[in-house]
Amino acid sequence: MSISISNISKSYKKAKALQDISFDVKPGELFGLIGPDGAGKTTLFRVLTTLLIANEGNATVAGFDVVDDYKSIRKNVGYMPGKFSLYQDLTVEENLKFFATIFGTTIEENYDLIKEIYVQIEPFKDRRAGKLSGGMKQKLALCCALIHKPKVLFLDEPTTGVDPVSRKEFWDMLKRLQQKHITILVSTPYMDEAALCDRIALIQDGKILEIDSPEAIVKNYTKQIYNVRANNMYLLINSLKEYEYNHSVYPFGEFVHYTNSRTDFNPENLKVFLESKSLIDIEIKKTVATIEDTFMELAK
Amino acid sequence: MKTILYIIQKEFKQIFRNKGMLPIIFILPLLQLVILSNAATFEVKNIKFGYIDNDRTSTSRALVEKFNASTYFDVLTDFPSEALASSEMLKGKVDIILEIPHYFERDLQKEKHNNLGITINAIDGAAAGVENVYVTQVIQHFNQHLKVDLVQVSDQQVQPITIETIPLFWYNKTLNYKTFMVPGILVLLVTMITLFLSGMNIVREKEIGTLEQINVTPIKKSQFIIGKLFPFWVIGMGLLTVGLLLxxxxxNVPMIGSLSLMYLYTSIYILVILGIGLFISNFTDTQQQAMFIAWFFKVIFILMSGLFTPIESMPKWAQIFTEFNPIKYFVEVMRMVMLKGSGFTDILPQLLKTLLYAVVMNGLAVWSYKKTN
Known part of the structure; x- marks a missing residue:
């Protein structure tokens, strides 16, 4: 196993950040840690990257124990913290060279690994890191985390605050890195990115809700979801929440995702109810569950 | 080794790219040296002098004339009454009031003895003390001359012998305050800049988040710390050089002792300061906190260093406290070597204490720097 976590718990004074977390990540896997802000994702990353010592449980990364072999882990993992943490007053090239040097390697030695990413920022190699755009900064940070050819890569919310195009590019890069046999643990609050992982763990309030492949997680969602739309979104949500048979009501883009608690649900009944609430242009359609729906259901 | 060198190189790059810090490091200290050394003087000049002459005789006028002749006093006015003089002092328009009593000349001739009233504005106690000495000196001088004039020929046999002292000021013959202030202020500069910079430096990495990234690398604590602090050691030595030149x-401060001895001592002294700075930054999360804590220690260290007030006049507990003050040793050594020409064995006690201090502080600093929490 590339990462093996068993019964990890960590609390800050009274707040329990992680409660009895256990899971394994296979070598070469792209594993996603999906959860809202404050779920404990960063704490788990800090435990695995040896920055924080857990109160209970143990974990291994690339075969090394996070407490006893922390020195070996630091040589073998790449970590990209959620906050951009490179030297803003050094240039792109200087940052990269700095990290290469402190890992005891050179840019040339592992250039093939970062080449595809680095060529995109190479035109700006003499620019100070602080002057780069958000997407460029992420690419540079990824290069710096990869420069010593790590076995395991930890990416803590790498796409938060990055534009959709750069996000897409970033995930494409991760897919390519995966082919180079690097195990990747990535955390994200975006549910749409979860579908791009091999397996995901849904995490909330320091607890794992479910671990499986994105497809399997969606399949486990047994209820039929309806896309509901009407002229007045706010009134629609309130009305649906008033409806006595409702099971869940969540806004989802331009629709409301609605599930019913009865097995013999007829959308026509709902339509009549909504019309009685003076809503017009009502549209009720079946739709398939997404990871977000699963998450909302599990987090209920 | 290669890692340390690269970190040092990186630190220097960052220092020289920081447009706000550069002048603070290199220009402000020198301005301070020039300004403070000229301004921080214990001499009191332009004393505003007023008097009430109730006697109005040639003797009383001669006394006032004495004050007029001195460059330290600005003789302002002859107040007609004591009440008026007091109200002027209340307004701060006069520092000293000399009251010459009625029949001053007559009584002096008759009784060979008289009293003068002197009122000194002591809002600034230190200045008042100095003014008192000046006034006493002027009056004594006047007295001596007067004796000669007044003493009758017949009295000459019974004239008491006066004992005169002729002080010699060794190591600073003219009691030039600059000669002893400049080495002291030089000490301040070297201390201030190295303490602030080192205190703020690692905490800055914490603040911008780079420390988190660094901590996940195989870099050793010692490599990182040496790499971070060495540039400030160099800057400290550079400041000393420029300061000595100025x-x-x-x-024109005399430099009797050996320069290499000063450098040797300073090189160890800066280690103490860097250790303190690092220790501070380990226990703070922002540059602001680090700055305030550094200030707190710095103010105490300076005021208790013997730079402005002699340590001998402090209460006993404070004197014991100054044993733990690195600035005290630095001030002592700089003055001893520069003005007196002390050699290696003379400053050995200070050197050893500083060395011990450096070992303890840096030990504490490295011990408290943690890559994991």
Whole structure:
């Protein structure tokens, strides 16, 4: 196993950040840690990257124990913290060279690994890191985390605050890195990115809700979801929440995702109810569950 | 080794790219040296002097004339009454009031003895003390001359012998305050800049988040710390060099002792300061906190260093406290070596204490720097 976590718990004074977390990540896997802000994702990353010592449980990364072999882990993992943490007053090239040097390697030695990413920022190699755009900064940070050819890569919310195009590019890069046999643990609050992982763990309030492949997680969602739309979104949500048979009501883009608690649900009944609430242009359609729906259901 | 060198190189790059810090490091200290050394004087000049002459005789006028002749006093007015003089002092328009009593000349001739009233504005106690000495000296001088004039020929046999002291001021013959202030202020500069910079430096990495990234690398604590602090050691030594040059060129301060001894001591002294700075930054999360804590220690260290007030006049507990003050040793050594020409064995006690201090502080600092929490 590339990462093996068993019964990890960590609390800050009274707040329990992680409660009895256990899971394994296979070598070469792209594993996603999906959860809202404050779920404990960063704490788990800090435990695995040896920055924080857990109160209970143990974990291994690339075969090394996070407490006893922390020195070996630091040589073998790449970590990209959620906050951009490179030297803003050094240039792109200087940052990269700095990290290469402190890992005891050179840019040339592992250039093939970062080449595809680095060529995109190479035109700006003499620019100070602080002057780069958000997407460029992420690419540079990824290069710096990869420069010593790590076995395991930890990416803590790498796409938060990055534009959709750069996000897409970033995930494409991760897919390519995966082919180079690097195990990747990535955390994200975006549910749409979860579908791009091999397996995901849904995490909330320091607890794992479910671990499986994105497809399997969606399949486990047994209820039929309806896309509901009407002229007045706010009134629609309130009305649906008033409806006595409702099971869940969540806004989802331009629709409301609605599930019913009865097995013999007829959308026509709902339509009549909504019309009685003076809503017009009502549209009720079946739709398939997404990871977000699963998450909302599990987090209920 | 290669890692340390690269970190040092990186630190220097960052220092020289920081447009706000550069002048603070290199220009402000020198301005301070020039300004403070000229301004921080214990001499009191332009004393505003008023008097009430109730006697109005040639003797009383001669006394006032004495004050007029001194460059330290600005003789302002002859107040007609004591009440008026007091109200002027209340307004701060006069520092000293000399009251010459009625029949001053007559009584002096008759009784060979008289009293003068002197009122000194002591809002600034230190200045008042100095003014008192000046006034007493002027009056004594006047007295001596007067004796000669007044003493009758017949009295000459019974004239008491006066004992005169002729002080010699060794190591600073003219009691030039600059000669002893410049080495002291030089100490301040070297301390201030190295303490602030080192205190703020690692905490800055914490603040911008780079420390988190560094901590996940295989870099050793010692490599990182040496790499971070060495540039400030160099800057400290550079400041000493520039400061010594200015002291020699602008203030013409004598440098009797050996320069290499000063450098040897300073090189160890800066280690103490860097250790303190690092220790502070380990226990703070922002540059602001680090700055305030550094200030707190710095103010105490300076005021208790013997730079402005002699340690001998402090209460006993404070004197014990100054044993833990690195600035005290630095001030002592700089003055001893520069003005007195003390050699290695003379400053050995200070050197050893500083060395011990450096070992303890840096030990504490490295011990408290944690890559994991």
């Amino acid at each position: 002291a020699r060129l602008i203030f």
